[in-house]
Amino acid sequence: MRAIRIICQRELAGYFTSPVAYVFLVIFLLLTGFFTFTAGAFFERGEAGLGAFFGWHPWLYLVLVPAIGMRLWAEERRAGTIELLLTLPVTAWQAIVGKFLASWLFLALALVLTFPIVLTVNILGEPDNGAILAGYLGSLFLAGAYLALTCMTSAMTRNQVVAFILSVVICLFLILAGFNPVTDLLARWASPAFVDTVAAFSVITHFDSFQKGVIDSRDLFFFLSLIGFALFATGVILRGHRAG
Amino acid sequence: MIRIENLVKTFGRKRAVDGVSFTVERGEVLGFLGPNGSGKSTTMRMITGFYPPTSGRVSVGGHDVAEQPLAAKRLIGYLPENAPSYPDMTVEAFLRFAAAMRGFDGAARSKAVARAIDLCFLSSVVRQNIDTLSKGYRHRTCLAQALIHDPQVLVLDEPTDGLDPNQKHEVRNLIRELGKSKAVVFSTHILEEVDAACTRAIIIDRGRIVAQGTPEELRARSDLAGAVTLDAQGASVEKLSALGRVEAVNGAFRIYPRDKSKAAELAAAVIELVSREGWKVQGMYSERGELDEVFRRITQPDTVKA
Numbered sequence: 316m317r318a319i320r321i322i323c324q325r326e327l328a329g330y331f332t333s334p335v336a337y338v339f340l341v342i343f344l345l346l347t348g349f350f351t352f353t354a355g356a357f358f359e360r361g362e363a364g365l366g367a368f369f370g371w372h373p374w375l376y377l378v379l380v381p382a383i384g385m386r387l388w389a390e391e392r393r394a395g396t397i398e399l400l401l402t403l404p405v406t407a408w409q410a411i412v413g414k415f416l417a418s419w420l421f422l423a424l425a426l427v428l429t430f431p432i433v434l435t436v437n438i439l440g441e442p443d444n445g446a447i448l449a450g451y452l453g454s455l456f457l458a459g460a461y462l463a464l465t466c467m468t469s470a471m472t473r474n475q476v477v478a479f480i481l482s483v484v485i486c487l488f489l490i491l492a493g494f495n496p497v498t499d500l501l502a503r504w505a506s507p508a509f510v511d512t513v514a515a516f517s518v519i520t521h522f523d524s525f526q527k528g529v530i531d532s533r534d535l536f537f538f539l540s541l542i543g544f545a546l547f548a549t550g551v552i553l554r555g556h557r558a559g
Numbered sequence: 560m561i562r563i564e565n566l567v568k569t570f571g572r573k574r575a576v577d578g579v580s581f582t583v584e585r586g587e588v589l590g591f592l593g594p595n596g597s598g599k600s601t602t603m604r605m606i607t608g609f610y611p612p613t614s615g616r617v618s619v620g621g622h623d624v625a626e627q628p629l630a631a632k633r634l635i636g637y638l639p640e641n642a643p644s645y646p647d648m649t650v651e652a653f654l655r656f657a658a659a660m661r662g663f664d665g666a667a668r669s670k671a672v673a674r675a676i677d678l679c680f681l682s683s684v685v686r687q688n689i690d691t692l693s694k695g696y697r698h699r700t701c702l703a704q705a706l707i708h709d710p711q712v713l714v715l716d717e718p719t720d721g722l723d724p725n726q727k728h729e730v731r732n733l734i735r736e737l738g739k740s741k742a743v744v745f746s747t748h749i750l751e752e753v754d755a756a757c758t759r760a761i762i763i764d765r766g767r768i769v770a771q772g773t774p775e776e777l778r779a780r781s782d783l784a785g786a787v788t789l790d791a792q793g794a795s796v797e798k799l800s801a802l803g804r805v806e807a808v809n810g811a812f813r814i815y816p817r818d819k820s821k822a823a824e825l826a827a828a829v830i831e832l833v834s835r836e837g838w839k840v841q842g843m844y845s846e847r848g849e850l851d852e853v854f855r856r857i858t859q860p861d862t863v864k865a
Contacts, residue, residue, distance in 0.1 A: 317662075318660065321656065321659045321660055322660075325645075325648075325656050328648075328652070329645070329647055329648070332647050332648070332688075333647050394643050394645075394646070395639060395640075395641055395643035396643045396644065396645055398604070398609050398639040398643060399637075399639060399643055399644070399701075399704070401608075401609055402607040402608060402609050402632060402635070402637045402639070403632065403657070403660045403661070404629045404632040404633045404660070404661070404662075405629075405660065406628075406629070554611075557609060557610050557611060558610075558611055
């Protein structure tokens with residue numbers, strides 16, 4: 316645990332000593348604001364809820380999370396610091412989890428900074444704050460899932476741009492599998508069971524129930540197993556590079 | 560402290576390291592020599608647990624690196640090739656990170672960092688970001704990281720690469736000093752470093768050990784070893800030829816012994832001849848042999864196709 320904590324601290328501090336953190340936070344907050352109020356028609360809906368806010372997260376994260384996670388391993392490999400890190404008395408999984416947690420905490424911070432919107436709905440109406448909390452939890456897990464996949468693609472290459480593009484493609488696939496226009500298209504020629512199976516792999520399907528205020532153990536399990544799988548794959552990939 | 564048995568590492572079809580065995584005890588400084596791409600770095604990466612060996616065993620301080628990697632890694636201080644470090648950290652933050660990872664806390668951590676800074680002459684740059692440092696300082700920052708826990712085993716991959724002559728000198732002295740109480744392996748392709756710092760050297764070429772011994776032993780393998788160079792007025796090739804093969808070098812004569820094991824007698828014979836003939840001696844040296852020459856003779860340059 317100690318090693319994970321120290322690696323996590325170093326990585327997190329790394330975000331704030333470079334402009335990455337500030338640029339990201341500003342852009343994230345601007346974009347959530349824009350999507351919620353303008354594209355999401357927050358006021359016109361006349362609802363005391365954050366549907367307009369959370370509904371955009373899968374799309375917003377699609378670009379922003381890979382941007383945060385792409386450097387995790389690609390940069391270590393490019394700079395050669397991976398050799399330093401993995402010859403310290405730590406196991407590879409401690410390093411993987413430590414770095415993942417650092418980025419996840421950072422994304423959690425970005426999410427916490429969206430609190431004015433919660434204040435706004437509470438001033439304007441009487442929302443179900445439990446549902447909002449569940450929405451935040453879902454959003455955090457969604458970000459975690461994307462991030463873990465970005466970790467994996469980042470371990471595949473020394474090039475951050477390649478890692479970014481790969482993870483955007485994978486995450487996009489995970490969105491589209493459950494995106495209504497796509498499932499409707501599939502339903503035309505495939506059996507409903509097949510459509511449901513494909514949709515079950517989508518983050519959208521599992522994220523939607525959080526937004527409704529339902530914390531279902533199956534959805535939690537989905538996100539946690541996706542994160543677990545992607546981090547495990549990261550370990551396998553990193554070991555593969557060294558095994559030659 | 561370091562025991563390597565029959566180490567092999569293959570990358571695809573290429574055998575980067577091909578059956579290397581050696582041991583390094585405490586108090587020894589082993590110089591690891593070889594042309595570029597000969598397998599030096601790969602071997603070091605296997606000692607430090609970064610690369611799993613394809614076959615063979617590495618143990619450090621009695622711990623098998625493959626089976627008890629953490630116990631082995633705790634004993635090792637490692638300076639990887641090109642001295643990587645995190646460019647967005649300050650020297651101090653980087654060393655504090657390394658110290659924390661080595662299990663230091665609180666006052667002990669500050670003390671370990673201060674000691675490493677002192678040892679590697681980094682005090683003038685502690686608060687600077689690593690990416691603003693010159694190559695020499697970056698290199699020493701990474702070296703400081705390797706020394707932070709006063710390790711029993713030091714593995715240094717080209718520790719003097721990219722340093723200026725003064726810094727090279729300091730680092731060599733440091734290695735020699737550390738070697739008195741630790742087991743040190745360092746790689747280099749600068750042969751003078753072997754003389755400057757090693758108690759023993761191994762020459763590796765295309766993944767295999769091609770020579771090993773003390774610097775003196777290796778040097779003795781040179782053709783030049785034992786030859787006597789004589790610069791004297793009146794000296795002639797004809798008379799000197801009685802003692803051995805003679806070669807003219809810049810106006811002087813170099814006499815090679817017929818039998819290397821009797822090299823010591825050659826010098827005496829030359830002196831006797833000189834005094835008998837009454838030549839006027841301006842200079843006379845007994846050659847120790849050149850490592851360069853030994854190195855070139857037993858390793859294959861990478862410019863030649865194998």
